[in-house]
Amino acid sequence: MSTLEIKDLHVSVDTEQGAKQILRGVNLVIKQGETHAIMGPNGSGKSTLAYAIAGHPKYHVTSGSILLDGEEMTTLSVDARARAGLFLAMQYPVEIPGVTVTNFLRTAKTAIDGSAPPIRTWIKDVKSSMTALRMDSTFAERNVNEGFSGGEKKRNEILQLELLKPKFAVLDETDSGLDVDALKIVSEGVNRAKSNTDLGVLLITHYNRILRYITPDFVHVFVAGQVAESGGPELAVQLENEGYDEYVKASAAAAAAIASAEAADAASGVAAVAAGSPAVNA
Amino acid sequence: MTSPASTNTTAPESESVSAAAAAAFATPPATSGGHRGAPVGSKSHTDGAWQEIPVQTRSERFTSANVGDFDEPSGHEIEWKLTPIKLVADLISGDLDGTVVEPTAEAVDGYSLSWVSRTDERVSSAGLPEEKASANAWSAFDKALAIDVTGETPTEFIVKRSGLGSDTARAAHTVITAEPNSRGLVILENSGDARITENVEIVVREGAHLTVVSVQEWNDSAVHLASHFAQVGRDASLRHIVVSLGGSVVRVNPSIHLSGQGSNTEAYGLYFADSGQHLEQRVYIDHEAENSRSRVKYKGALQGEGAHSVWVGDVLIRQSANGTDSYEENRNLVLSEGTRADSIPNLEIETGNILGAGHASSTGRFDDEQLFYLQSRGISEEEARxxxxxxFLAEIIQQIGSEAVEERLSRAVEAELMIAAAGAAPAAASDAIADDTDATVTA
Incomplete structure (x- = not known):
């Protein structure tokens, strides 16, 4: 049984004005097989959490830990984290011209497993996952995400999730922009991965629409870069009825404190860059 | 003329001139071009710095087969200003060895190979030099290598040149002739040492479909200047592909004249410039006849300090070329700091009655978001690059049509990347230069 543990995570992001503090002490423990929904208003830092876990070079962990079965992830490269068992389904998957889906999937699978997948079973697996996600077989020969519709891109993310079989997946607003049919198809894919590989899921969403199809074990309300409240699935229902206002107001005092802290951070952020922070992305 | 490129990747910047819009610029008859006429120039007529008003229209550039008709270039001339001429001065105006060097070629049905004299009718059938290095080669070659394509079933013919030596400045001349309705694929493979300036004439007679591929995999110190002249006849088609990977200074300039009604050309190019390499290609598409069609696509990768690529794409749509359909584009991918990519598309339109004419050029650095996406799937940074x-480059290689050569060149491109991984640091901000578009309409 694997565990993904996020401890007192502080993350800043590069902006044109310098480093900006986004996450201010996030604590979460996700066990394999569990589904945790992270809900919160825009700008609360949900996507920052997703990118920080995956290791995007624009996001800098200033303190805290991301531990996968006790192993520190924050010092690993992006690809090493993926090979350790982390997966990020992206909100805006990028196009990779000239690289076909087939070639990409095989290369990724080989990298994750450390050896090329046996060709016969691999082709069968790809085909059956594509069929289940209602992806036309011509997808395989198209270039990754090139000319894909929004829904096709999201299905392509879930296809990778099913085939690469990570231990933990972060779904960054996978539901955004999907019509109800596509939402069902994508959700079924996530549920298949959960039952097939005992996947642990960190499901980031703005709306609880997707929670009708993917049942969370825990719901966390994310406000101003922190978990403001945690509960069971009933919390999502409450959020649907009442919105985030209460939490935003409740943290108004905190927000003021944060604002002043931000000013201090900005100053120290500049100092950190000047000191030659190695992860600064040109 | 140059401006810093966006550091983002390939946001295409394209433009097209619709037939209707171009009609507004319809012009009175222009003086006809002299590219096949007898040399009429004198020294004072040479294009470039010696004239008060430089020649603007590509078709009016001075042409001559005689090296003495050209002034010594200063490096400011339009055709030389982006070339390191000091490194090729001997090829431009020095004495050249014009003796024949036997190529290696396995006999294939439908192709014949022979050495012919300067007075052979095939020589001067496709064009004449527009600059001094080309004229120097033309003046100096002993015999021309004639490749005749007569077969009507598609096969491939590979002509290999290697070991031309680095001490002797050489001249060479090749004429490739595709007989009416023939089908052919001629691959010119260059490797080893060389200091050479040469001309390649290509005549595609009516109804013929010919592919000519020139592959430059020279040694690091090699210097190679080449002008290709092509005439494409009625309903004929020429696919022309330039692949430049190796060499110190490599400049291959194809001029393709669509002289027959319904003629068609596809001009592709691929280059991979490493540290200190200068790879240049100046493409000229001359739409002379009605209903002619052209597509130009050159793609290049640059990495390492001092890697320099030049792409100039001139397209001329003459008054006589009603119904022209033309598009040209150049894409550069910058993989490290310290590189320079010059990209200059030029479009001249003398008739408004065309189907379309457009161009695009972009120079961008390696996209960090693509890298992140691939790495987030477990793929290492080197593998992702x-x-x-x-x-990016496969699109061009796939146009060649010879499985074995495509496979070999794919591996050669990968070998270039391995050099990059070993040498250069990951891409950061680059000095990529993208020359902006100059679209001119001649009056």
Missing amino acids: RLVVRG
Whole structure:
């Protein structure tokens, strides 16, 4: 049984004005097989959490830990984290011209497993996952995400999730922009991965629409870069009825404190860059 | 003329001139071009710095087969200003060895190979030099290598040149002739040492479909200047592909004249400039006849300090070329700091009655978001770079039509990338230069 543990995570992001503090002490423990929904208003830092876990070079962990079965992830490269068992389904998957889906999937699978997948079973697996996600077989020969519709891109993310079989997946607003049919198809894919590989899921969403199809074990309300409240699935229902206002107001005092802290951070952020922070992305 | 490129990747900047819009610029008859006429110039007529008003229209450039008709270039001339001429001065105006060097070629049905004299009717059938290095070669070659394509079933013919030596400045001349309705694929493979300036004439007679591929995999110190002249006849088609990977200074300039009604050309190019390499290609598409069609696509990768590529794409749509359909584009992928990519598309339109004419040029650095996406799937940074660059250049390699050569060149491109991984640091901000578009309409 694997565990993904996020401890007192502080993350800043590069902006044109310098480093900006986004996450201010996030604590979460996700066990394999569990589904945790992270809900919160825009700008609360949900996507920052997703990118920080995956290791995007624009996001800098200033303190805290991301531990996968006790192993520190924050010092690993992006690809090493993926090979350790982390997966990020992206909100805006990028196009990779000239690289076909087939070639990409095989290369990724080989990298994750450390050896090329046996060709016969691999082709069968790809085909059956594509069929289940209602992806036309011509997808395989198209270039990754090139000319894909929004829904096709999201299905392509879930296809990778099913085939690469990570231990933990972060779904960054996978539901955004999907019509109800596509939402069902994508959700079924996530549920298949959960039952097939005992996947642990960190499901980031703005709306609880997707929670009708993917049942969370825990719901966390994310406000101003922190978990403001945690509960069971009933919390999502409450959020649907009442919105985030209460939490935003409740943290108004905190927000003021944060604002002043931000000013201090900005100053120290500049100092950190000047000191030659190695992860600064040109 | 140059401006700093966006540091983002390939946001295409394209423009097209619709037939209707171009009609507004319809012009009175222009003086006809002299590219096949007898040399009429004198020294004072040479294009470039010696004239008060430089020649603007490509068709009016001075042409001559005689090296003495050209002034010594200063480096400011339009055709030389982006070339390191000091490194090729001997090829431009020095004494050249014009003796024949036997190529290696396995006999294939439908192709014949022979050495012919300067007075053979095939010589001067496709064009004449527009600059001094080309004229120097033309003046100096002893015999021309004639490749005749007569077969009507598609096969491939590979002509290999290697070991031309680095001490002797050489001249060479090749004439490739595709007989009416023939089908052919001629691959010119260059490797080893060389200091050479040469001309390649290509005549595609009516109804013929010919592919000519020139592959430059020279040694690091090699210097190679080449002018290709092509005439494409009625309903004939020429696919022309330039692949430049190796060499110190490599400049291959194809001029393709669509002289027959319904003629068609596709001009492709692939280059991979490493540290200190200068790879240049100046493409000229001359739409002379009605209903002619052209597509130009050159793609290049640059990495390492001092890697320099030049692409100039001139398209001329003459008054006589009603119904022209033309598009040209150049894409550069910058993989490290310290590189320079010059990209200059030029479009001249003398008739408004065309189907379309457009161009696009972009120079961008390796996309960090693509890298992140691939890495987030477990793929290492080196492998991710290889995937993206291979994908970027595969589009050109796939046009060749010879499985064995495509496979070999794919591996050669990967080998270039391995050099990159070993040498250069990951891409940061680059000095990529993208020359902006100059679209001119001649009056």
